[in-house]
Amino acid sequence: MTEHLTIVTHPLVQHKLTLMRDKKASTGEFRRLLREISQLLAYEITRDLELTTRGIETPMQEMEAPVLKGKKLALISILRAGNGLLDGVLELIPSARVGFVGLYRDEKTLQPVQYYFKVPEGLEDRHLIVVDPMLATGNSSVAAVDLLKQAGANNISFMCLLAAPEGVARMKEAHPDVPIVTASLDERLNEKGYILPGLGDAGDRMFGTK
Template identity: 40%
Template sequence: MSGKVIVIDHPLLQHKLGYLRDKETGSGEFRELVKEISRILAHEVMRDWNEMRDVVVETPIAQTKVQRIANAPVVVSIMRAGNGMLDAVLSMIPFASAGFIGIYRDKFIHNTVEYYFKMPEDIKGKMAIMCDPLVSTADTMIAAIDRLKSYEVKKIRILTILCSEFAIEKIRHFHPDVDIFTLNIEKEINDLGYLVPGLGDAGDRLYQTK
């Protein structure tokens, strides 16, 4: 099955993205904006969910049948910037479990290095929703997808605020079945691997590191 690229174009999201791009936006406001955007992304990623179960409940008036989500997804943070999205996504999908992947591209060995990996025991057969605010070169994202697929997840979807054209093509090449949900597709990457115009280093701006 071919993966989709969904660009969520909404005036409220574009308004919030404008403040994320602004270098004058402080860390506290930046964190809140990332959370607000992540909640909306979580809503969109679940829009076509079709695994439901029927449950009988009592309303204050009468007995009725309602639907609840079955086979809940696993929300995966690509650390550390993905942590800025994780709680917000889980607030929208509170019945989901969570996983963590710590991975980075080492400029000396020219390869990705995994330093942390922790997943729920029952991840097999579940959808994995991968959270990372920015996907630039896609090297770490592809390595993370490789790891998740080794655990036989059912489907993988990426939630990101900004994604480069280059990253989309690279992900499509290595993992054509993965869906990508984003606010905007950036056309350029500079020599340091940053998206242009982008919003800088999301992790540094979230946590006031350098």
């Protein structure tokens, strides 16, 4: 565990991740577990959000109570698989703004191809949490963060379910200012760029498309 990478070792996170890795898990079970684990990861990635106070009145007395400081968070989903993490985090932070970056991986070159980009205004004043279940080669994640920085973002965190050492190194090289929170740092990538031992294609397992 480094300043750049946080692995969430909470027993509930690790238990749910094991259930998701099992190829016998149904589409519905996989989707439910992903939503649950995303909330546990979100708890960790939002740990250091800035607070201020405001005056409220409890049933007993007036007090200065802590509230989040500044503009609301923005959650950025890397389509399509990012939406599985997005749903859970939105339940936890329903007031967050939401953006989408559409990227798919060219299966021959393993490079990302952009097809969609729609994000909230005022990114320079927001803390962005970028979500994608898999940090594999890191190419799509780096491309997404590139686009967000070009749009004005300067405070970005990245949340994923699984990470490969190759993807973590690629992100650290390209965006050392973007901390990564994940449930597991797996062993390596195979020749097709999939994480081992991994859990297969998160999008296909989530949406039942394979």
